[in-house]
Amino acid sequence: MSKLRMGFIGVGGIAQSRHIPAYLSMPEKVEIVAVQDLNQARAEEAAAKFNIPQVYGDYHDLFKVVDAVTICTPNKFHAEISIAALEAGVHVFCEKPMAITVAECERMLEASDKAGKLLSIAYHYRFMEASRVAKLAMEDIGDPLVTRVQALRRRKVPGWGVFTNKDLQGGGSLIDWGCHFLDLSLWLLDGPKPVEVMGSTYNRLSKTPDQLNDWGAFNHETFDVDDHVSAYIRFEDGSSMIFECSWAANIKEDTTHVSISGVDGGVNVFPLEIHQPKYGTFMTNAVTIEEDSAQVGLLQAQNFVESCLGEAELICKPQETLKVTQIIEAIYSSSETASSIKFS
Numbered sequence: 001m002s003k004l005r006m007g008f009i010g011v012g013g014i015a016q017s018r019h020i021p022a023y024l025s026m027p028e029k030v031e032i033v034a035v036q037d038l039n040q041a042r043a044e045e046a047a048a049k050f051n052i053p054q055v056y057g058d059y060h061d062l063f064k065v066v067d068a069v070t071i072c073t074p075n076k077f078h079a080e081i082s083i084a085a086l087e088a089g090v091h092v093f094c095e096k097p098m099a100i101t102v103a104e105c106e107r108m109l110e111a112s113d114k115a116g117k118l119l120s121i122a123y124h125y126r127f128m129e130a131s132r133v134a135k136l137a138m139e140d141i142g143d144p145l146v147t148r149v150q151a152l153r154r155r156k157v158p159g160w161g162v163f164t165n166k167d168l169q170g171g172g173s174l175i176d177w178g179c180h181f182l183d184l185s186l187w188l189l190d191g192p193k194p195v196e197v198m199g200s201t202y203n204r205l206s207k208t209p210d211q212l213n214d215w216g217a218f219n220h221e222t223f224d225v226d227d228h229v230s231a232y233i234r235f236e237d238g239s240s241m242i243f244e245c246s247w248a249a250n251i252k253e254d255t256t257h258v259s260i261s262g263v264d265g266g267v268n269v270f271p272l273e274i275h276q277p278k279y280g281t282f283m284t285n286a287v288t289i290e291e292d293s294a295q296v297g298l299l300q301a302q303n304f305v306e307s308c309l310g311e312a313e314l315i316c317k318p319q320e321t322l323k324v325t326q327i328i329e330a331i332y333s334s335s336e337t338a339s340s341i342k343f344s
């Protein structure tokens with residue numbers, strides 16, 4: 001196969017802003033041949049806008065004319081559509097999170113193994129320059145001890161789309177945004193096995209009327225997802241993670257912090273800094289990186305397309321992203337039961 005035939009299921013915000021432009025910028029390797037969306041008018045608009053030749057009403061028909069699909073539907077449909085595509089012999093690139101539940105993720109993995117087709121998830125933080133350098137720097141910090149994550153937005157509950165719909169998304173700030181930071185941290189740490197998770201979720205602020213919100217309006221009465229989450233995660237290798245994420249924190253400004261303290265040094269990802277005792281003193285190597293979001297999307301698309309063509313190895317493997325969902329599910333469950341969740 002010299003050129004990959006790509007199809008799209010769901011052509012809303014993220015498909016049009018990130019994935020379609022990324023594939024269109026590598027025409028020598030991939031061609032978008034077909035789209036499908038529950039909203040037929042949107043599918044037709046997207047096809048016209050991006051010059052995509054075929055529009056399908058049923059994704060099973062689309063699978064017959066593609067080698068791979070990119071799935072950009074709400075989270076509820078990730079598993080069902082991925083499995084249908086894999087069973088039809090089509091490689092799958094699915095938006096994050098992999099799925100809402102671990103059971104769904106396991107079925108997706110099984111379908112991928114059975115079909116011998118690739119499955120990857122759009123955890124694009126791995127493709128940021130700061131993340132890629134931090135991954136290399138992990139060698140210098142020795143065995144990891146403590147990981148700290150703070151992904152906090154000051155009063156930015158998404159007031160559009162389906163982000164606050166529990167049935168369609170499975171949750172709020174954690175499953176939507178915190179998932180990126182869990183994935184990035186686990187990837188940097190080389191995927192340690194979680195053994196115990198304790199978490200608390202909140203939505204009291206967003207359930208209160210007349211809240212100030214920078215990202216549009218939402219209905220506080222129907223709001224039924226988390227807007228703030230804290231968790232403590234212990235791993236089999238003895239290391240631990242202190243995790244917090246929020247769409248609606250009462251803080252001075254937005255914060256995205258990921259840092260790992262190891263035995264021989266420490267790494268901070270945003271901004272990128274490497275801390276080490278050296279030459280009898282404490283040294284910090286720091287670099288300012290301006291992330292280019294189009295480039296991040298392109299690197300992610302390139303890795304998937306080249307992996308499908310047999311020219312590269314997947315950077316974001318489904319066995320790894322299943323662990324993200326395992327931790328998310330455990331945090332929700334720990335909060336609900338007010339007890340820690342242990343994995344055998």
Ligand SMILES: NC(=O)c1ccc[n+]([C@@H]2O[C@H](COP(=O)([O-])OP(=O)(O)OC[C@H]3O[C@@H](n4cnc5c(N)ncnc54)[C@H](O)[C@@H]3O)[C@@H](O)[C@H]2O)c1
Nearest residue numbers: 010011012013014037038039072073074075077095096161
């Ligand atoms: N990687 C990121 O940073 C990032 C950013 C935004 C969204 N996302 C993820 O992308 C996915 C889509 O988000 P979005 O912002 O593009 O949403 P959106 O609402 O803008 O678009 C979703 C599209 O899917 C269509 N759709 C819904 N159910 C469908 C079904 N069963 N079959 C076919 N089409 C269906 C809708 O009609 C809509 O056009 C979500 O899983 C979200 O978590 C990821």
